[in-house]
Amino acid sequence: MRYVVGYSANARGGDAVNLAVALARRQGAELDLVMVMPEDSPYNGVYPPVAGFGEILAEQVSAWLDEGLALVPDDVPAQAHIRCGESEAEALIAAAEELGAVLLVIGASSTGLFKRFSIGSVASSLLHASTVPVVLAPSGYSRTKPITRLTCALGSRAGAEDVLRTGIAMARRRELPLRLVSLVALGPGDSDATIHDAEAHLRSVAEAAQGVEPDDFAKLDIDVVVGHGRTIEDAVDALDWKKGEILLIGSSRLAQNNSIFLGATANRILRALPVPMIVVPRNYVPLPDSLFRTTALPIVAPNIPEAPQ
Amino acid sequence: MSTSKTVDHGLSEKGLKAGSVGLIGAVVIGISCIAPAYTLTAALGPTVSEVGVHLPAIFLVGFIPMLLVALGYRELNNAMPDAGTSFTWATRAFGPWLGWMGGWGLIAATIIVLSNLAAVAVDFFYLMLAQIFGNPSLADLTRNLPLNIATTLVFIAGACWISYRGMETTKSFQYILVAFQLLVLGWFAVAAFAHVANGTAFDATAIQADWFNPFAVESFSQFAAGVSLSIFIFWGWDVTLTMNEETKNPKKTPGRAATVTIIVIVLIYMTVSLATLSYAGIGTTGLGAGNPENQNSIFAVLAGPVMGPFAILMSLAILSSSAASLQSTFVSPARTLLSMGHYRALPKSFGKISPTHKSPGYATVAAAIAAAGFYIITRTLSENALWDTITALGMMICFYYGITALACVWYFRAEAFHGARNFFFKFLAPLLGGVILLVMFVKTAYDSMDPSYGSGSNVGGLGLVFILGCGVIALGAVLMFLMYRRHPEFFKGEVLGKASQPYNP
Numbered sequence: 001m002r003y004v005v006g007y008s009a010n011a012r013g014g015d016a017v018n019l020a021v022a023l024a025r026r027q028g029a030e031l032d033l034v035m036v037m038p039e040d041s042p043y044n045g046v047y048p049p050v051a052g053f054g055e056i057l058a059e060q061v062s063a064w065l066d067e068g069l070a071l072v073p074d075d076v077p078a079q080a081h082i083r084c085g086e087s088e089a090e091a092l093i094a095a096a097e098e099l100g101a102v103l104l105v106i107g108a109s110s111t112g113l114f115k116r117f118s119i120g121s122v123a124s125s126l127l128h129a130s131t132v133p134v135v136l137a138p139s140g141y142s143r144t145k146p147i148t149r150l151t152c153a154l155g156s157r158a159g160a161e162d163v164l165r166t167g168i169a170m171a172r173r174r175e176l177p178l179r180l181v182s183l184v185a186l187g188p189g190d191s192d193a194t195i196h197d198a199e200a201h202l203r204s205v206a207e208a209a210q211g212v213e214p215d216d217f218a219k220l221d222i223d224v225v226v227g228h229g230r231t232i233e234d235a236v237d238a239l240d241w242k243k244g245e246i247l248l249i250g251s252s253r254l255a256q257n258n259s260i261f262l263g264a265t266a267n268r269i270l271r272a273l274p275v276p277m278i279v280v281p282r283n284y285v286p287l288p289d290s291l292f293r294t295t296a297l298p299i300v301a302p303n304i305p306e307a308p309q
Numbered sequence: 310m311s312t313s314k315t316v317d318h319g320l321s322e323k324g325l326k327a328g329s330v331g332l333i334g335a336v337v338i339g340i341s342c343i344a345p346a347y348t349l350t351a352a353l354g355p356t357v358s359e360v361g362v363h364l365p366a367i368f369l370v371g372f373i374p375m376l377l378v379a380l381g382y383r384e385l386n387n388a389m390p391d392a393g394t395s396f397t398w399a400t401r402a403f404g405p406w407l408g409w410m411g412g413w414g415l416i417a418a419t420i421i422v423l424s425n426l427a428a429v430a431v432d433f434f435y436l437m438l439a440q441i442f443g444n445p446s447l448a449d450l451t452r453n454l455p456l457n458i459a460t461t462l463v464f465i466a467g468a469c470w471i472s473y474r475g476m477e478t479t480k481s482f483q484y485i486l487v488a489f490q491l492l493v494l495g496w497f498a499v500a501a502f503a504h505v506a507n508g509t510a511f512d513a514t515a516i517q518a519d520w521f522n523p524f525a526v527e528s529f530s531q532f533a534a535g536v537s538l539s540i541f542i543f544w545g546w547d548v549t550l551t552m553n554e555e556t557k558n559p560k561k562t563p564g565r566a567a568t569v570t571i572i573v574i575v576l577i578y579m580t581v582s583l584a585t586l587s588y589a590g591i592g593t594t595g596l597g598a599g600n601p602e603n604q605n606s607i608f609a610v611l612a613g614p615v616m617g618p619f620a621i622l623m624s625l626a627i628l629s630s631s632a633a634s635l636q637s638t639f640v641s642p643a644r645t646l647l648s649m650g651h652y653r654a655l656p657k658s659f660g661k662i663s664p665t666h667k668s669p670g671y672a673t674v675a676a677a678i679a680a681a682g683f684y685i686i687t688r689t690l691s692e693n694a695l696w697d698t699i700t701a702l703g704m705m706i707c708f709y710y711g712i713t714a715l716a717c718v719w720y721f722r723a724e725a726f727h728g729a730r731n732f733f734f735k736f737l738a739p740l741l742g743g744v745i746l747l748v749m750f751v752k753t754a755y756d757s758m759d760p761s762y763g764s765g766s767n768v769g770g771l772g773l774v775f776i777l778g779c780g781v782i783a784l785g786a787v788l789m790f791l792m793y794r795r796h797p798e799f800f801k802g803e804v805l806g807k808a809s810q811p812y813n814p
Binding site for chain 1: 330334390392393394415480482551552555633638644660667668
């Protein structure tokens with residue numbers, strides 16, 4: 001299993017590498033650090049003409065990649081690649097597809113002064129176009145120990161059941177406790193939602209999800225919590241986040257099939273979120289073979305041996 | 310497990326899109342680099358003041374050294390593609406000292422043109438505001454010195470920011486920009502001739518064959534000044550020749566594109582300069598093209614009377630073309646500075662590349678600061694800053710192009726007499742072009758010491774053009790010695806050695 005890391009030679013790139021290491025350690029995955037060299041459009045009309053800048057840049061990019069590889073601990077296998085592309089996001093997606101990566105890890109921009117996630121243009125493009133799940137590292141992410149808990153955020157619109165299935169599968173595969181957060185209470189002014197409303201919402205999502213039986217919720221190691229706050233940002237802040245936590249969120253209905261489009265709510269969650277976030281494409285089918293050895297309901301249980309990679 | 314980490318250094322593609330540019334695309338790129346609307350407004354007036362009605366002749370003659378040098382430039386670019394261009398080539402051929410000065414000349418020329426582009430853009434920005442709001446007093450805001458300087462600095466900073474972020478110009482944007490420029494220039498010429506025919510021209514002057522005779526120019530001084538100015542108007546054309554992998558047919562497209570570009574450009578230059586001369590004459594009063602008041606930018610004065618309410622299109626064409634050139638021209642000095650930093654001919658920080666935007670960050674900002682500084686100095690010292698900067702620019706282009714052309718001759722000396730092609734392209738053409746340009750440079754530099762040269766601005770009895778042109782070169786020499794004292798590796802030839810192309814048939 002491989003993860004592509006969209007590396008850049010700044011704090012943001014370091015965040016991404018740390019998070020990728022944390023994820024890879026749980027899965028025994030390999031990392032592919034990718035840097036993208038900009039492609040000069042001949043229509044830029046650069047005059048006097050200068051050739052050969054690309055070679056200096058390539059030299060620099062190689063040196064940066066060496067620094068990036070040095071950040072990866074020895075127990076995680078890693079490779080580095082240089083790609084060319086007009087759009088960095090496009091080139092990263094292409095690299096992820098070509099390398100058969102299951103995740104694309106990138107640091108959110110480090111320029112945000114107040115918010116943990118202030119999204120850079122590359123991350124933003126990925127969050128609106130990627131065909132591979134995108135993992136965002138918050139600014140200053142320094143933890144390289146494995147992830148300890150998965151939180152899955154479920155909305156009230158069509159598609160939530162896919163996200164739930166993905167969440168359950170991911171938790172099972174990584175042997176992680178799963179926490180479900182209902183976004184039902186996150187409507188504007190709707191602050192009197194109770195845990196019962198949330199459970200009812202989750203139950204309805206589960207009913208809609210093929211292969212997940214609502215009754216199983218009782219048996220599973222699943223936490224159901226409701227965050228309270230005047231705004232989505234406040235509610236996210238009010239939830240208790242573990243250090244090694246990661247949030248799973250789905251794409252907006254606006255997303256094209258099999259690609260990511262970060263919705264408005266997800267965007268607001270992102271701005272307040274203190275932990276990494278993984279965004280899956282719409283109708284994402286999480287590697288059926290490695291995840292579901294049978295067609296039976298995936299159950300989150302502590303002692304299931306890891307699926308063969 | 311450290312063995313499991315590998316860098317896949319194999320870079321299969323260059324940072325350029327291969328095979329994406331056809332003939333028309335290449336011509337558009339060539340014209341956009343020349344930016345004819347901007348060039349004409351900046352150079353027409355100063356050239357008329359030197360050579361009068363022989364403007365068309367000088368424009369034609371000015372192309373010859375440009376062509377000769379461009380042929381050599383192409384050979385060097387093919388043999389040693391390098392971001393340092395003139396700097397690297399001259400260093401290879403003549404060693405570090407002349408190489409450094411060649412690089413400095415290129416940087417200085419681009420810095421000067423940056424400040425001029427920004428200033429022209431600002432003039433037309435205010436002119437356009439005046440035209441939009443129907444309030445002529447807005448156009449005069451550009452004569453308010455502090456406001457003019459502040460606006461110009463904003464334009465430079467904006468272009469620097471865009472260039473630093475590495476924004477790409479799209480094909481369709483460039484096509485529209487070029488088509489719009491040509492259309493508006495054509496419109497201007499037609500409207501001017503219509504005024505002449507209707508008897509409504511300012512100073513209707515009949516076109517004469519003598520206008521095309523370069524030998525009718527009164528003195529060699531005027532001839533030299535005119536030629537170094539007309540080098541500037543063709544500066545940009547050679548970009549088509551240096552295109553290679555990015556064209557659909559690298560063997561044929563560049564040559565054909567260069568030919569088509571030059572035909573289009575010469576046609577438009579001839580039409581517009583004949584139209585201007587026939588409409589306005591070369592009188593030194595009113596709208597006359599010889600009026601020193603009009604030398605700054607001729608279209609700012611003439612577009613209104615000639616095109617009537619549509620003069621706003623001219624403002625828009627010049628504003629857009631100079632703003633676009635301003636942004637694209639930033640790339641060149643930045644990359645040369647970067648290359649010089651990379652080869653340790655300048656402090657290492659010039660070689661820094663921005664990790665986020667992968668552009669030469671430090672060098673781009675340095676170029677912007679230099680352009681801003683140059684503009685502030687010129688604007689405060691000169692009565693007619695644009696005129697003087699354009700003349701100084703012509704000189705600077707002659708200087709670095711001359712060095713580059715001779716570097717070509719010297720670098721390829723072993724091959725020069727093997728075959729007619731080598732003899733012509735690697736020896737004769739660059740030698741002739743280089744010598745012509747250096748002669749023009751020396752002559753113009755000598756003449757410009759006269760306090761009445763150019764716009765007539767002077768400092769302590771020395772012409773401002775001389776101070777600008779030679780001052781910048783002298784500044785380069787001082788910086789070069791400082792650099793030698795602090796970091797001598799480059800000057801000892803330890804980084805970039807002298808070399809020449811061996812004869813290897």
